[in-house]
Amino acid sequence: MKKLVTGILSLAVVAGLGAGMVFAQETGEHKAAGAAAEEEHGGTPHFPIHKPEQQEWSFAGPFGHYDKGQLQRGLKVYAEVCSACHSMNLVSFRTLEDLGYSEAQVKTFAANYEVQDGPNAEGEMFTRKALPSDHFPSPFPNVEAAAAANNGAAPPDFSLIAKARGVERGFPTFIFDMFTQYQEGGPDYIHALLTGYQEAPKGVEISEGTHYNPYFANAAALAMAKPISDDQVTYDDGSPQTVEQYSRDISAFLMWAAEPHLEDRKRTGFMVMIFLLIFTGLIYLTKKSVYANKEH
Numbered sequence: 001m002k003k004l005v006t007g008i009l010s011l012a013v014v015a016g017l018g019a020g021m022v023f024a025q026e027t028g029e030h031k032a033a034g035a036a037a038e039e040e041h042g043g044t045p046h047f048p049i050h051k052p053e054q055q056e057w058s059f060a061g062p063f064g065h066y067d068k069g070q071l072q073r074g075l076k077v078y079a080e081v082c083s084a085c086h087s088m089n090l091v092s093f094r095t096l097e098d099l100g101y102s103e104a105q106v107k108t109f110a111a112n113y114e115v116q117d118g119p120n121a122e123g124e125m126f127t128r129k130a131l132p133s134d135h136f137p138s139p140f141p142n143v144e145a146a147a148a149a150n151n152g153a154a155p156p157d158f159s160l161i162a163k164a165r166g167v168e169r170g171f172p173t174f175i176f177d178m179f180t181q182y183q184e185g186g187p188d189y190i191h192a193l194l195t196g197y198q199e200a201p202k203g204v205e206i207s208e209g210t211h212y213n214p215y216f217a218n219a220a221a222l223a224m225a226k227p228i229s230d231d232q233v234t235y236d237d238g239s240p241q242t243v244e245q246y247s248r249d250i251s252a253f254l255m256w257a258a259e260p261h262l263e264d265r266k267r268t269g270f271m272v273m274i275f276l277l278i279f280t281g282l283i284y285l286t287k288k289s290v291y292a293n294k295e296h
Helices: 002-040 067-082 093-099 103-110 143-150 172-182 185-195 245-258 262-290
Strands: 089-094 112-115 126-129
Touching: 067 093, 067 245, 089 093, 093 103, 185 245
Parallel strands: none
Antiparallel strands: 112 126
C-alpha cells in the first residue's frame, strides 16, 4: 500500500512538472508571438518605454529636507528657460523668501515680470510690473495662444507638476514604497524626461514636429523639443553647467513649488510617531498596573 501511494505521488509530481513545463513553453511562445504580431502590425507599446530611474534627493525619506542652494539654481533654470513657455499660477513671488532670498531681492526679481491688472478708472485692463504678492504669470494670454505657439499642445502649468506627474512602479515595488515612504516619483520622472531626449531608433516613426523621448508617459514622442543644453544657464556657485545638473535642480525646485511645506510635514509626522510610541507604552504600563492584582 505504501509503495502504491509513493508511486501515485511520484506520477503526480512528474505530471505536474510536465504540465508546468508545457505551460511555461506555451506562455513563452504566446508572448513571443504577441510581440512579433505587435511589431508586424504596428501595435502600440506600453508607455513610458523606459521607466525613470530612482534618483537620490535631499528631500527623500522621513528626515528629508530641501537643499536651498539647489532650489536657487532650479529657480534660475526656470526663470531663464522654462518660464518662456510654462507658468506657475499657484506660486507667489513672496514665497521665494523661503529659499533664502531677502524681501528686497524678491521685490527685484518680481519686477522682471509683468502682470495684467485692472480695470482702471476708465474700465480698461492694464499691465504693470509684478509685486511680491503676485503669482508667476503665464507667458501667453490664454490657453489657445499657448497651444498655437507650441505645435498645438499648450504647455502645462508648473505649480503642481512634480506631484501630478509620475509613473506607476508596479508590483512589488509599490509595496516597498509604503515602508520607504517613496514620494519622489514626480522629480524622478521630470529628471528622466529632460535627460531622455534622443534620436528615434531605426524603424520607429514619430509624427512630424514631435521629438522622441522613451521616458514620456503618454507616447514615444512629445511636442516639446529638448528645452535645455549644456552651459545654457550660468551658475554663480560653481556647480556643473550640464543638462544632468540642470535637470536635477529644476526637478527639485518644482518639487518645492508643489509642496513647499514638506519639511514641516515630515517634522510633524516624526513627532506624532514618537508621541504614539510613548502613548502606547503608557497605555501598556497602565493596563499592567490596573490588572496586576486581578485574577485572570
